[in-house]
Amino acid sequence: MQITLELQRYNPEVDDAPHWESFQLEAEPMDRVLDLLHKVKWEVDGTLAFRRSCGHGICGSCAMMINGVNRLACKTLVQDLKSKTITIEPIRGLPVEKDMVVDLDPFFKAYREVKPYFINEETPPERERLQSPEERAIFDDSTKCILCAACTTACPVFWVNGFYLGPSAIVNAHRFIFDSRDQGNAERYKALSGGGGVWRCRTAYNCTEACPRDIPVTQLIEEVKRAIMFNQM
Amino acid sequence: MAIKARKFEEARRQATFNLELAWWVFMRVSGLLLLFLLWAHVYIGPRLISIKAYDITLLALALLHGSNGLRYVLDDYIHNGSLRVILKSTAYLLAAVLLLAGALFVAKL
Numbered sequence: 394m395q396i397t398l399e400l401q402r403y404n405p406e407v408d409d410a411p412h413w414e415s416f417q418l419e420a421e422p423m424d425r426v427l428d429l430l431h432k433v434k435w436e437v438d439g440t441l442a443f444r445r446s447c448g449h450g451i452c453g454s455c456a457m458m459i460n461g462v463n464r465l466a467c468k469t470l471v472q473d474l475k476s477k478t479i480t481i482e483p484i485r486g487l488p489v490e491k492d493m494v495v496d497l498d499p500f501f502k503a504y505r506e507v508k509p510y511f512i513n514e515e516t517p518p519e520r521e522r523l524q525s526p527e528e529r530a531i532f533d534d535s536t537k538c539i540l541c542a543a544c545t546t547a548c549p550v551f552w553v554n555g556f557y558l559g560p561s562a563i564v565n566a567h568r569f570i571f572d573s574r575d576q577g578n579a580e581r582y583k584a585l586s587g588g589g590g591v592w593r594c595r596t597a598y599n600c601t602e603a604c605p606r607d608i609p610v611t612q613l614i615e616e617v618k619r620a621i622m623f624n625q626m
Numbered sequence: 627m628a629i630k631a632r633k634f635e636e637a638r639r640q641a642t643f644n645l646e647l648a649w650w651v652f653m654r655v656s657g658l659l660l661l662f663l664l665w666a667h668v669y670i671g672p673r674l675i676s677i678k679a680y681d682i683t684l685l686a687l688a689l690l691h692g693s694n695g696l697r698y699v700l701d702d703y704i705h706n707g708s709l710r711v712i713l714k715s716t717a718y719l720l721a722a723v724l725l726l727a728g729a730l731f732v733a734k735l
Contacts, residue, residue: 554702588701592646622651625644 396420396471398429399480400441403489411489422472426459426479430466430493443493450605453541457493458482463543463603484546500542503558506584507566512577528573535568535613537606544600544610556589560600560610563591567613570620582621591618649694656691663687678732685728693721 396418403411416433427445434441446452448467455466459481460474471479487495513522538561545551545559566585569575585591591614600610663684696717704710 550702555705586644586647588646590646592650593698593702618650622647625647 394420397478399478401482402492404491420471424471425467426469427455427466442491451539453539456484456541456543458484463547465541465605468605484542486546486552500545503562504565506558507562507581508577509565511575513575522574524573532568532571534608535564537608538564539606543603543605547599547603549597550593550595554593557593558589560614563614563617564610567617570617586621653694656687660687660691681732682729689721689725693717
């Protein structure tokens, strides 16, 4: 089938502002959008810039806005888009460096702010710290995050508010807040309940729709809000 | 806290008294209350409910709820520091004037 690929292009050395470029491609219905981008880069225009690594929906490198929705290019099939025209833009709310490549520093700065690692000052037991399957199930959803930034860059508050941590950072805080073995909540609540924390969330649900790993992001954010509220009131 | 706050924004983010949480809870509680208070105000009519406390509660809740919502919007969209201060103080002043004028009006009824 014939596909029209509309790409938002931006080269900071030449362009003042991003512009659109159109490519006509022959594609199979089972092709991934990533395959189309490869076809353009390898056969038509080698200057096209985008991130990709594993190509199997695990590394989280190729999040981009495809036909108006944040998705992973490697997990999106041409046939699922049900459209002969496919538009691809970089994810929003972060500075564009070139074509689909954005500066992810603000995203990872917010991630580090919530201390997304295991905190427990007690001496570890002889063997592992035990946890029941029920205790593990509480934070099962938040372990699925691959840090692709699709949720955070789909969030209307993140687009406009320079301080909001964003859905992804809160999901990764959830991973440890609800871990029965972890003791670092006091430190995490400090970052999460301040001016840029969870209270900025207006439950737009864009993040839940954008997540390529089907994490119920908004629900997890609400769980963190509830935990902080009952902890501090 | 190991790192000392150097800017106002940092100090506010490190504050132990959680004002943002209090406002968040207030928005939910006042939103729910306003739903019923406004319903009674519109459908039963101001003549039947001539209790001054009722009217002043309704006015205060609506103004606080509204101006805090406005504060959220200004915090999100206005990035210029001095412009943000000007707009926010104007909004607060307006809310205070409306609250005072409304309270005086209700008191004279």
